[in-house]
Amino acid sequence: MSASTFGSGIRRREDPRLITGSATYTDDINLHGTLHAAMLRSPYAHARIAGIDTSQASQAPGVVAVYTAADTEGELAPAPCAWLLPNSELKIADFHCLAKETVRYVGDIVAVVVAESQYQACDALDLIEVDYEPLDTVVEPKQAAATNAPQLHAGIEGNQAFHWTVTGGGDIGEAFEKADVVVSETIVQQRLIPNAMEPRAALASYKPATGELTLWSTTQNPHIVRFLCSLVTNVPEDRLRVIAPEVGGGFGSKIAVYPADFITVFCSKRLGVPVKWVESRTENYQATTHGRDHIQEIELAATADGKITGIRATVWAGMGAYLSTAAPGIPTILHGLMLSGVYDIPAIHEDVYGIYTNTTPVEAYRGAGRPEATFMLERLVDLLAAKIGADPAEIRRRNFIPKFDDGHDVVTGLTYDSGDYAGALGKLLDEAGYAQLRADQAAARENGRYIGLGLSTYVEICGLGPSQVAGAIGFQGGLWESAILRFHPSGKVHVMIGASPHGQGEETTFAQIVAGELGVSPDDVKVIHGDTDNTPMGWGTYGSRTTAVGGAALALAARKIREKAKIIAAHLLEAAVEDMDYEDGKFFVKGSPDSSKTIQDIALMANVAWNMPEGVEAGLEATSFYDPPNFVFPYGAHLAVVEIDPETGHVELKRYVAVDDCGPQINPVIVEGQVHGGIVQGIGQALWEEAVYDEGGQLLTGSMLDYAIPRADRLPDIEVHSTVTPSPHHPLGVKGIGEAGTIASTAAVYNAVIDALQPLGVEGVRMPLTPERVWRSIQDVQERN
Amino acid sequence: MYAPEFQYYRAASVAEAAELLSKNPDAKILAGGHSLIPVLKLRLAAPSALIDIGRIEVLRGIECSSGTIRIGALTTHAELAASAELRARAQALAEAAGMIGDPAVRNRGTIGGNVAHADPASDLPQVLSCLGAEFLITGPQGERRLGASEFFEGLMSTALGEDEILTAIELPEAGAGEGSAYAKFAHPASRYAVIGAAAKVAANNGTCTAASVVLGGLCPAPVRAEAVERALVGRSLTDEAIGSASRATAESLDDDEVLGDVYASAGYRKAVAPVWVRRAVTAAASRSG
Known part of the structure; x- marks a missing residue:
């Protein structure tokens, strides 16, 4: 590999178009004759539809059509759930694209208006008369699971979508019976709104003459959209082309294929013209998927000297009114299987109840299940440290899985690839100056100041994943990736990949992988993605898998190219293939590097094919499919330092120090950017963000005026460090890094706040840690004493 | 969201704006638009017309004379925050203006629009009340001037008549031994x-x-x-x-x-x-x- 390309912090090639406003998003695409769709969404969280009168709206200026569920009968199947969690009594309620008879959350679509302009479509929405008969609502998952709770779906008793368990290792009951120390806590992992910068949008263009339909979609996974859309709308997959143009972030909320997408396709098919739908931010908050929403009752058993002997948990996971595309796997596979974390834990048991509530459906949100697992563990470990009077760093060291470089089994059934958790923590404590910080904290307490230090040591599962495992866990797709690498006559390269990066920077890192493998300049490599008609099949960008899986497919394609190029070079140099050597883009006979053929020379020859070795095909192109043998498991250790104003409850985040290990870094600047963004989203959960519903199912934090997204001026400079532990099973040794920051940071900040409040006797505060909540927790303790 | 349909007028003078307002009783005055436009987009209001006063230059700027500071209604928060005069003679106002929203909001939002909207979570009403400001108003009956306690009536409500326009705000300069x-x-x-x-x-x-x-x-x-x-x-x-x-x-x-x-x-x-x-x-x- 060339040191100047692979591993170099070159600038992201995506950025010039993004920061100058010249990128083309779905809403920027204008086809001649496009009509505009607007969705009428239910203002009630739960109601029976007694009648819909669209007659006035149909006659409004510019209106071409108004459709309700009755119009789509037989032409639109329900929006599918595609993660069929086995052994969980999974009950999937029909998620009708247009609500039939009943609406179940504020945002459920009741009708669609198609008009000549967006304004006309919106005006006509006000003219549709819907006769709603309101029903009782329930928004909180544990309440929804209780007897006597309002029932959302006929035949789904107790609103229970699934009950999933993980049991591993020794007898959990015995672990708790024999424990010297037990700590427990109830945690509310509040519901979050992903807030991608670009709202969702769809543009569907059906050509009646050919029966072909093109769908431009703000998606993280265009090939999955094509697959599911063909099933729901009856457009055959070969006639359906899905294009994800520039996509302005997703954070998981653009994995799902939504009713509005299918409705837009239906409208274009029915009307034979292009139809565009672009959601407003209000709709984005109401109807684009949310994340988290767990009630967690957790407990930990340990010996007197702080060795963990068991973890037991019950989780009520709010799923929203329907199961979104990948939703069942998030609070289960991606959560429960990670309950050993970085620790050696001999017995683990968790029950997860997936519960329907009268709220927006929940999906993956950056970290997706792993932040909720890490938070549980990191709280329990801190509680254990407090209980036995040990330093939180020390209690972690006592329980870490020892360093390993080629596989370690945990009792939940996973095999971690490689890790040195104590090494990461050690580096963190050194970089942060932990001992000094503890001394400063003690001195500050003497002066009546409340400073807290919070640790979070994590491991996460990503690079999803082996397809055989996908099948075993009910994921209705594969999880491999593919890449086509093609040399043009001039030596320039096209890479076509199935994954669909949308801001993460893989157009740059993929070019660096090719450069590293074949000695070309990254500038000579164009990376093409997002269009199902000119890219090979791929399963999409989520689960920190694009570089880990797609990048591996690309590296393997490049290695195939190298093998073919070596044969051509041997022929041109009149040498035996086995006598050939390769270095940094040049092929030469061993010992004679001065007489060489460059990869560009060979690309030209392979393309003109004037003088090819016998039996070797023309062209210099390779396709590779990479199905990973295992997941990858990045890890790290984070520290937050906060100060609390006890008079008002304000939390000031003073320092944030991170050590992350994602193996060899293809581009350290991009890694640092991913770590920054991830950490900030996790801090947002700890301090600011929450989707709040009232009892009637109205979203009270329905806009950016009320829902607090992290802002740069509330954050310290994030101090980023790393260690490098390659994955033993990966062609490049790399692990994912897109979600790691989010997985670690919520717990670090939370632990820091509780540490700061410790002298005041505060034990727990519900997230987000708003000034009022922190202040009240202090007041409550003072009132009790 | 998408605002409902409205008629748009651009007034060249305060007199023209006042005349348009009297002819369109359901109209709203548009200045920086940072309160009004979101309300329209959420369809919480549907005025028949907007009268844009944003280009009436006489409504813009800060003047100090004889111990009085006169601030045109169209003066932006950014201008208030950056004003050397205010920072010397009405510190609280410059300070508060610099804390409004973010730079984009401060570059568009105006003092007149802010106080006429009278959002209880706004910053300038309490500052202007504190500093003893007076509000200069033009309407069909000519000009009038109100103190802050008369001007601010309640939740998003002021003494400004439907046919009146807020043109300027005056406040006393800080004297010797005064700070805000x-x-x-x-x-x-x-x-x-x-x-x-x-x-x-x-x-x-x-x-x-x-x-x-x-x-x-x-x-x-x-x-x-x-x-x-x-x-x-x-x-x-x-x-x-x-x-x-x-x-x-x-x-x-x-x-x-x-x-x-x-x-x-x-x-x-x-x-x-x-x-x-x-x-x-x-x-x-x-x-x-």
């Missing part, structure tokens, strides 16, 4: 004031001779903290004295009036308001020397 300051508890999402405390203090040899303390964010309209003012006047402006006086804040807050929301309850706001009063008075006192 603004302390704000900003909402993390909107950056509106959960609590906004404006204080103006006059001091002579460290002793308070006059005090004006007004709170926003808490009640439908700005609230004068009279008990705090009384407790300050005649006292030496020590940290202890300011702290003690600030604790009287609650006396001016009627429990039925204090606002609460999902982020900060009324009880909490009332309980911690003295902290922001203390911060504002302390900063004002430090500038009064």
Whole structure:
């Protein structure tokens, strides 16, 4: 590999178009004759539809059509759930694209208006008369699971979508019976709104003459959209082309294929013209998927000297009114299987109840299940440290899985690839100056100041994943990736990949992988993605898998190219293939590097094919499919330092120090950017963000005026460090890094706040840690004493 | 969201704007648009017409003469925050303007639009009330001038008639021995004031001779903290004295009036308001020397 390309912090090639406003998003695409769709969404969280009168709206200026569920009968199947969690009594309620008879959350679509302009479509929405008969609502998952709770779906008793368990290792009951120390806590992992910068949008263009339909979609996974859309709308997959143009972030909320997408396709098919739908931010908050929403009752058993002997948990996971595309796997596979974390834990048991509530459906949100697992563990470990009077760093060291470089089994059934958790923590404590910080904290307490230090040591599962495992866990797709690498006559390269990066920077890192493998300049490599008609099949960008899986497919394609190029070079140099050597883009006979053929020379020859070795095909192109043998498991250790104003409850985040290990870094600047963004989203959960519903199912934090997204001026400079532990099973040794920051940071900040409040006797505060909540927790303790 | 349909007029003068307003009784005046446009997009209001006064140059700018500061209604928050005159002679106003929203909001939002909207979570109403501002209004009956306590009537409600236009705001310059300051508890999402405390203090040899303390964010309209003012006047402006006086804040807050929301309850706001009063008075006192 060339040191100047692979591993170099070159600038992201995506950025010039993004920061100058010249990128083309779905809403920027204008086809001649496009009509505009607007969705009428239910203002009630739960109601029976007694009648819909669209007659006035149909006659409004510019209106071409108004459709309700009755119009789509037989032409639109329900929006599918595609993660069929086995052994969980999974009950999937029909998620009708247009609500039939009943609406179940504020945002459920009741009708669609198609008009000549967006304004006309919106005006006509006000003219549709819907006769709603309101029903009782329930928004909180544990309440929804209780007897006597309002029932959302006929035949789904107790609103229970699934009950999933993980049991591993020794007898959990015995672990708790024999424990010297037990700590427990109830945690509310509040519901979050992903807030991608670009709202969702769809543009569907059906050509009646050919029966072909093109769908431009703000998606993280265009090939999955094509697959599911063909099933729901009856457009055959070969006639359906899905294009994800520039996509302005997703954070998981653009994995799902939504009713509005299918409705837009239906409208274009029915009307034979292009139809565009672009959601407003209000709709984005109401109807684009949310994340988290767990009630967690957790407990930990340990010996007197702080060795963990068991973890037991019950989780009520709010799923929203329907199961979104990948939703069942998030609070289960991606959560429960990670309950050993970085620790050696001999017995683990968790029950997860997936519960329907009268709220927006929940999906993956950056970290997706792993932040909720890490938070549980990191709280329990801190509680254990407090209980036995040990330093939180020390209690972690006592329980870490020892360093390993080629596989370690945990009792939940996973095999971690490689890790040195104590090494990461050690580096963190050194970089942060932990001992000094503890001394400063003690001195500050003497002066009546409340400073807290919070640790979070994590491991996460990503690079999803082996397809055989996908099948075993009910994921209705594969999880491999593919890449086509093609040399043009001039030596320039096209890479076509199935994954669909949308801001993460893989157009740059993929070019660096090719450069590293074949000695070309990254500038000579164009990376093409997002269009199902000119890219090979791929399963999409989520689960920190694009570089880990797609990048591996690309590296393997490049290695195939190298093998073919070596044969051509041997022929041109009149040498035996086995006598050939390769270095940094040049092929030469061993010992004679001065007489060489460059990869560009060979690309030209392979393309003109004037003088090819016998039996070797023309062209210099390779396709590779990479199905990973295992997941990858990045890890790290984070520290937050906060100060609390006890008079008002304000939390000031003073320092944030991170050590992350994602193996060899293809581009350290991009890694640092991913770590920054991830950490900030996790801090947002700890301090600011929450989707709040009232009892009637109205979203009270329905806009950016009320829902607090992290802002740069509330954050310290994030101090980023790393260690490098390659994955033993990966062609490049790399692990994912897109979600790691989010997985670690919520717990670090939370632990820091509780540490700061410790002298005041505060034990727990519900997230987000708003000034009022922190202040009240202090007041409550003072009132009790 | 998408605003409902409206007629758009661009007025070239205050007289023309007033005439358009009288002809379109359902119309709204558009200045920076940072309060009005979101309301339209959420379809919370559907005025028949917008009368854009944004290009009437005489409504823009800050002038100081004979101890009075005159601020045109179209002066932006950014201009207020950057004004050397205000920073010297009405510190609290420049300070508060610099805390509104973010740079994009401050570059478009105007002082006139802000006070005419009278959002209780806004910053400028309490500052202007504190500094003794007067509001210059033009209407069919000619010009009139109102003090802050007359101008601000309640939740998003002012004494401005439907056919009247706010043209300028006047306030006295800080004299010798006077200082003012603004302390704000900003909402993390909107950056509106959960609590906004404006204080103006006059001091002579460290002793308070006059005090004006007004709170926003808490009640439908700005609230004068009279008990705090009384407790300050005649006292030496020590940290202890300011702290003690600030604790009287609650006396001016009627429990039925204090606002609460999902982020900060009324009880909490009332309980911690003295902290922001203390911060504002302390900063004002430090500038009064």
